[in-house]
Amino acid sequence: MKTLKHIFVFLANDINRMRRKWLSLPLIYISPLIFVGLVIWMASLFFIPDEEEPVSVGVVNLDDSDETSQIVSLLLEATDVDAGLTLIGLEEEEAYQQIEEDDIAAYIVFPAEFFTKMIQGEESQLEVVGNPNRMLESHVVNEMIETVVRHIRNSQANIMTINHYATSFGMDAGEREALMLNQFINFFLQTLSSGAMMDESESTHHISSGYEYFIVNGMFIIISLWVLITHLILIQDVRPELRNRVKMFGATYISEGAAKIIITFGMTSLMSILFLYIVTRVSGLYIVGENFIRVFVLIGLYILVLTMILLLIDWLIPSFKVTLLAKVAALFAVLLFAGSIIPRIYFPIYMDGIFDYSFSYQALSWIEDIMLGSRFSLELDVLLISTLVLLALLISAGLWKERRPR
Numbered sequence: 001m002k003t004l005k006h007i008f009v010f011l012a013n014d015i016n017r018m019r020r021k022w023l024s025l026p027l028i029y030i031s032p033l034i035f036v037g038l039v040i041w042m043a044s045l046f047f048i049p050d051e052e053e054p055v056s057v058g059v060v061n062l063d064d065s066d067e068t069s070q071i072v073s074l075l076l077e078a079t080d081v082d083a084g085l086t087l088i089g090l091e092e093e094e095a096y097q098q099i100e101e102d103d104i105a106a107y108i109v110f111p112a113e114f115f116t117k118m119i120q121g122e123e124s125q126l127e128v129v130g131n132p133n134r135m136l137e138s139h140v141v142n143e144m145i146e147t148v149v150r151h152i153r154n155s156q157a158n159i160m161t162i163n164h165y166a167t168s169f170g171m172d173a174g175e176r177e178a179l180m181l182n183q184f185i186n187f188f189l190q191t192l193s194s195g196a197m198m199d200e201s202e203s204t205h206h207i208s209s210g211y212e213y214f215i216v217n218g219m220f221i222i223i224s225l226w227v228l229i230t231h232l233i234l235i236q237d238v239r240p241e242l243r244n245r246v247k248m249f250g251a252t253y254i255s256e257g258a259a260k261i262i263i264t265f266g267m268t269s270l271m272s273i274l275f276l277y278i279v280t281r282v283s284g285l286y287i288v289g290e291n292f293i294r295v296f297v298l299i300g301l302y303i304l305v306l307t308m309i310l311l312l313i314d315w316l317i318p319s320f321k322v323t324l325l326a327k328v329a330a331l332f333a334v335l336l337f338a339g340s341i342i343p344r345i346y347f348p349i350y351m352d353g354i355f356d357y358s359f360s361y362q363a364l365s366w367i368e369d370i371m372l373g374s375r376f377s378l379e380l381d382v383l384l385i386s387t388l389v390l391l392a393l394l395i396s397a398g399l400w401k402e403r404r405p406r
Helices: 002-019 025-047 066-077 092-100 114-119 135-168 173-193 195-208 212-235 240-248 253-283 289-316 320-336 349-356 359-373 381-402
Strands: 055-061 085-090 106-110 127-130
Touching: 002 212, 002 253, 025 212, 055 066, 055 092, 066 085, 066 106, 066 114, 085 092, 092 106, 092 127, 106 135, 127 135, 135 173, 212 253, 212 289, 212 320, 212 359, 253 289, 253 381, 289 320, 289 359, 289 381, 359 381
Parallel strands: 055 085, 055 106
Antiparallel strands: 106 127
């Protein structure tokens, strides 16, 4: 109860400090909007391709097995996939050369032992090599391939079930392998001929021919800057006299930090809701009610995690100048590994693990899927785990600072 009282005291103090700056706050919050908007406008002029021109993509097969060759042939011949893409079978050297000559937007690589690993239940990831001169189109290809991979994993689970029962009935290895290949081809054909794959192809092609992709990423960057701005406003100009006074009343760093997290989260979330509503109305991006809630949940968790990171840096580094530099660097790293500055496709493949566990990438990726791909699902595992881990670190840091002089 005493802790809650201290939190409310800090909240009242922070709100009064924000109210005293009501004249300058609108300009402070609008400046990132203007800057990022100009950058998006200039980027769209350079990177938006011609709507009439299809995206050419190479397909490289490094697996010598007949099974993978059949799968690649199906992919090349699939009419639904090439509705917005032109798929071309190439050798790896040819694909690299065509990237250099800017003839293709990207190429897809089926790795060695692709089918063998798949039927054994091992993960076999397709690789997408992008064209540096066609960043947006390469991102579109990567999104399409991620959809294919999701369907392959679903098919893999079904195939492993079939393999289990076939083994139980005493079927020999050759027959089981032929059965699994036939079943996988059936699943794969259903995927390529399904409405889901067609919708994905049309959606990503629509993104490549418009500015929606830039709008969503720009919105994400602006919200991130708003979090940093709000945090900096709250931590600056805190007088030593006030700190000594609250210490005499038994207030803790945790109470003070909780108040700052609440204010930062509340203000940035309200502005983000308004901003998201305006963006969807002006840009023509249609989001149904329940998806609007999903997007807000993702944005809210992202704001909360980023706010906790900035506060943790503030507690761990005593120097204000060094702290400010560390916060800017941390924000840049968060945006970099969100894929909002440079798409994930242009990072080395061994860095995929960083993206898979990056809270910012997970948030932005699902926001893109919902706003641009009209998905009706989301995963919050990484964001929730990041929130719990940072909460534990903040409590530990707060208790540690209580033992040190303010």
